[in-house]
Amino acid sequence: MDGPLTAMILAAGIGKRLRPITIEIPKALIEINGKSMILRHLEMLEQVGFEKVIVNLFHLGYKIEEALQKDSPKNLEIIFSKESLLLETAGGIANALPNINTNYFAVINSDIFTDYNFINLKNKILEFREKDHLLGHLILVENPPHHKCGDFSIAGDLVSNHAERSLTFSGISVFNRKMFDNIRPRTACPLAPILKEAVSKQLISGGLHSGFWADIGTPERLTALRNELEENDNNLPTE
Secondary structure, three states, X not given: OOOOOEEEEXXXXXXXXXXXXXXXXXXXXXXXXXXXXXXXXXXXXXHOOOOEEEEEEOOOHHHHHHHHHHOOOOOOEEEEEEOOOOOHHHHHHHHHHHHOOOOEEEEEEOOEEEOOOOHHHHHHHHHHHHOOOOOEEEEEEOOOHHHOOOOEEEEOOEEEOOOOOOEEEEEEEEEEHHHHOOOOOOOOOOXXXXXXXXXXXXXXXXXXXXXXXEEOOOHHHHHHHHHHXXXXXXXXXXX
């Protein structure tokens, strides 16, 4: 099933750790350098040739929908997958599958800021279409100070649950829809256990992004990112 190049942006989260900011502003609409996080992702996806993006919505979802209806890349088909209750990451992806007409698709967290080139996601999808043998691909980064234990490691081209050199999952990935076959519709389900099981079966490949990456999970991290960008004249820091 080789439909249009498709990505999903995860934008349903409540953002508890970002309160009080997220009481009135969903994480996806927080602005960095005058542009919302989600709009930045959408523009990057359009630039490299993605054609369709699914955005899941829950907390203040109407604000995200209104913002993107007013301002979003013209060459992207944007579909909103609305959740009546918070389904967590895997549940949200499973809920959106009826809108995804392809076996492999990219998934990106809305609350990360990075110079990772999304053309790599496009190329990975095209590669998987030619050789359909894995369930997914994760982009990993060096462990940030707030997550020193990491999530996975890389052994050859595959992601491993062993911690020879622990790395952090960046929130950037490609998945096969088969990953979510066993999730009941409209059922809350976290992604981590499903990922770990697939990794244990050597069904997930991985790559290391050594460029800039940050998440804005707390007000302190958001402030630190803004300060770092100001110090670099609002350009991404270089290694």
